[in-house]
Every structure is written in C-alpha cells, then in structure tokens.
Amino acid sequence: MNCLEEVMTAAEAAEKWGKAPITVQQACSGYAKAKPKFLPTEARKAGRIWLVTRAGMERLYGPEPGK
Template identity: 50%
Template sequence: MKTLTAEQWPKLMLDQSNKCLADILDAVDIEMSQHYPAAIKTERYYKRVQPKLEEAREAIEEAFGLFGEDWPHYGGSIVASLSDWPGHFIPNKDGAYRFVPDYRRPVLDEVMTISEASERYGVPATTIKSACAGQKGNPPSFTEYECRKSGKTWLVTKAGMDRLYGGRKDVKN
C-alpha cells in the first residue's frame, strides 16, 4: 500500500466503506437463509427483516450517490476540511490508514540518494552528482545543508531538489 494524500483518502475510504456495508448486508441475508431457514419460510421474515435490509441497501446507495464517483467533487467537503491539515495518510501493517501531519513526517522522508532523486525528479544521476560535488572548477549547486556524501553515497534533500529542479515529477509513476 502506498501513502495517500488528503485528496486521495476520501475516495478510498468512501469506496471501501460502501463495499463493506454492502458486504455486511449480504452476509446478514446469507446467514438468515442458512441458519434460520424456518424463519425465512414464514411471512414474518418477508414482512419485517427483508424490508429493513432493503431499506439499508437503499440508504447506502443514496449516501454513496451523494459522495460517490458520479459526484463531480468526489468527497470534496471532506477534502476541503482536511486542507487546513497538510499531511498524508500512511498505511500500517494491517492496511488501516493513519493521518500524519507534514510537520510530524519522518526526517528520512526528506533525504534521498542520488539515484532515488533521479527517479523522482527525472533528472540524470550524473547531473545531480555534479550539482553536489561541483564540476570543472564550478562550485556545487547544492548548499552544504542540501547535499552531503555518506561513505560512497551522495545524499540530497527534497528541499534542495525542489530548489534546483522544481517540484517532484514522479517519472516512474
């Protein structure tokens, strides 16, 4: 699973919630038919239980229609409410998401190797290395706070890459 932005999260949660609720109603229907066949044969089931299940299905469909994929601003009010809280939804090992505000994101998310930066920004690795070390008598383009060598590996910061090469391009995706 990948990290979700505030714009992506509502769509995923709405889709999963809709599917989950429909699955629960289907499970109730199946359980009733398998474990209570006598109840199903009576009019009581068809007069009381079945209409309630259908009402629930219709309510779920109506709610999903309000916020579902046919709605032009899919989850828009939820996204708008999250705009004051910049951050990402990060999956845990169970597949559930937790919101991590940008100011609490790990520092390691801000540092990458030259090859990783090359993939993310679509800039050749040799160009980034030259910007770190300098070339042909020219000083390095990165500041001492944006780039450093760790052993044999060059590390660059997201801030430095953004400054020199613009925002992240995600060439791979």
Template identity: 50%
Template sequence: MKSTIEDFFATDTYAVEHGDDIRLMVHLSRAPEFASQAVVEDADGKQTLIDVSYRSWEDFDDLLGVIVEEYETPSPLDDVFSATEAAALWGLDESTVKKACLQGRFHHYEAKKSGWPWLVTRQGMERLYGAKHSE
C-alpha cells in the same frame, strides 16, 4: 514458551477511523514480547511497523491513539534521498544530481557525501529543480 507457530504469530486486528473516510487497520500481536509494537495498514495495503515502547498510555483506546499518532508523525528521513533516488523522482539523469553535488550547487545543509553515495534533501532538489515529477 510458544508451542506452535500460530501462538507466536497470532494477532488481533482493529479498525481505526482516521480522518474523513480513511480507515487504518492496526494489527497487534498477542505475544507479550511484542506488546509495544503494531503494524498499521493503510487503505492501499501499505504496512508500517510502529514501535511505541518509549510512550505511555492509560488504556487500550489510548494505546490505539498513541499508535496512530506515531504512524502520522513524519520521519525526517522522508525528505532525504540518495542522488540516484532523487534523480529518478525528479526525472533527471543521475549524473546531473551528482555533478550538482560536486560543483557545490547545493547548500552545505542540502547535500552530503555519506560513504559512497551522495545524499540530498527534498528542499535542495526543489530549490534547484522544482517539484518532484512523480507527485
């Protein structure tokens, strides 16, 4: 059992080279119950929790490689937005996106009502409205 908060939150940090001039910081907990999780911090300070409990590795260097590989794997959810979020990203009024959903301007695989909000894909938004304004 942990005796102090420092025991529970103690981490080791490792710098990992990532491409040209990019360095990621990988924070690993010393607590055994978190042995398959890490926090990856990019150069901008953005932190992402990575879980590699379903992966295997040979040694410590391999573990760091697996963590970075998981970090680099894009999530399919990165390309799905609520109508509100999509409108903001594309510089549109929210009602414009909702009306497009209701009028069937999106293909069936580009928009879906999920409870209260409409969800739309990047592909559908780009097809209807062009590239994101925030990029």
C-alpha cells in the same frame, strides 16, 4: 511526513525528478567548470554515496513531478 523521506540518495532523487544520476551528482560535487549547486545544508557525502534533501532538490529543480 517522516523525516527519512526528506533525505535520499542522489540516484533516488534523480529517478524521482526525472534527471540523469550524473546531473544530481555533479550538482552535489561540482565539476571542472562549475561549483556545487547544492548548499552545504542540502547535500553531503556518506562514504561513496551523495545524500540530498528534498528541499534542495525542490530549490534546484522545482517540485517533484507527479506530487
């Protein structure tokens, strides 16, 4: 598999896993009542965009639906 397919934007990941984009973004950054859910090796911010790994998404939300 191409290594670029292992990293995606939070919006892309949300679409692939059938989640709301804000759900994935909050899992990246955390919010007032919760810490971030992704490990430091699974998500990072690039400018204004969160990037997440396929491994991180699978750890939190299970396998990608339809795969």
